[in-house]
Amino acid sequence: MVTPFQVHVHLRRHLMKELPETDDAVAQWCRDQFVVKDGLLDKHALEDTFSDKELQEIRRPVKSLLVVTSWAILVSLGALKFLHWSALLSSWKGIALSAIGLAVVTVLMQILIRFSQSERSTPAKVAPAKPKNGGEPSETRQNKEQ
Template identity: 50%
Template sequence: MTPLSGKEHALLISNHRSDIDWLIGWVLAQRAGCLGCTMAIMKDVLKYLPVIGWSMWFSEYIFVKRKWTEDQSILKSGYEKLKDFPFPFWLGLFVEGTRFTHPKLLDAQQFAISKGLAVPRHVLLPRTKGLILAVNHLRSLVPAVYDVTFTVARDNSPPSLLTLLKGKSSVVKVQVKRHLMLELPETSDDIAQWCTNLFVAKDAFLDNYFSGGSFGNEEIQDLGRPMQSLTVMIVWSCLVSMGAFGFLLWTILFSTWQGILVSAVFLLLVIVTMQILILFSQSEPNIDSMPITILPQDPMKEILLQS
């Protein structure tokens, strides 16, 4: 994190490692003090996801349909609305366009080989149209681009909603680098190349880590856990519990068969909702430990890793 995190508008460019990257992003934003002003560009179908998707929709996330002819106008409209945003915001872009999985990695490697590009091992090839549009529309408004790299620690399984519900913890390592928006190239082709180089360096960084190296040489910053958030959660939990208990007493819900039936239906809906959330959060095994046959390490990665 940087000293200005949460105090300035920022675009966040991140790799997409797990099924609950949105939760990791929320934790970062919460620690930076800007959770209420954090948005991201997400798949349109996710806004229908119970509870989580609805909260994203109410938070004015930008939802795209993965059809550029339609998404271009959606993104432009979303970027225009941000110009009147009254507080420092974060806008997250997963420029890989999809979550990192083994089959998708193999497809990306084959495409990279066919086009003579650097062959990735731990990231997918970035899709830069959305980023180019964001930079062109928000260059005068947003002062910085945060390059976020995160991964699950070695020998840890990827986190999912199911593992969280089971109380299993995962160690996630995060690195954040701040780039001035004014330093980004002007033309669309140069912005695309800048993003491509960023992901080549990101891939080399992760490759070095999974080969036994350290996760960067920067000083580790302890963000701490703000007491304010814990206090708010406790207060709201108490209020909701008291309200629910009072409602049950007022309606005498369990005194009739109808009340018991309504309660059973409500409990069933809760269970179904949780199952839907779990199905949307199924992780593969830690694919960094899977054998992958690709071309030798690209020399360009070594150069960018040192920069």
């Protein structure tokens, strides 16, 4: 038996110009954001809400649905008119030719879809952090200072 569940999501966007520039400041900002996040989770657990703001539901625009439906009807009617005009479906040879044509179009569409997809993200390559003592071993640096 499958039980229904809900997922509650709270998103907050930050402009890049609002973020700190130094490594230490970014680290402190991240810690502050975790504290804020924990507060929001505690509030959500108690009140079943993230904030006093009204929830926004994400809906698919009606315009895109109308455009897709219109194009589907237009292409379907055009294909039916073409098949009726060419009489391809009146013989086995025409049916085989139509099936081969449909298979070729399907393969080409799959290739185009694969090439148009964005590449999978990979972890950023980070240069090793430089030691704060200028890269010298701590004993050598202490000896130089004496």
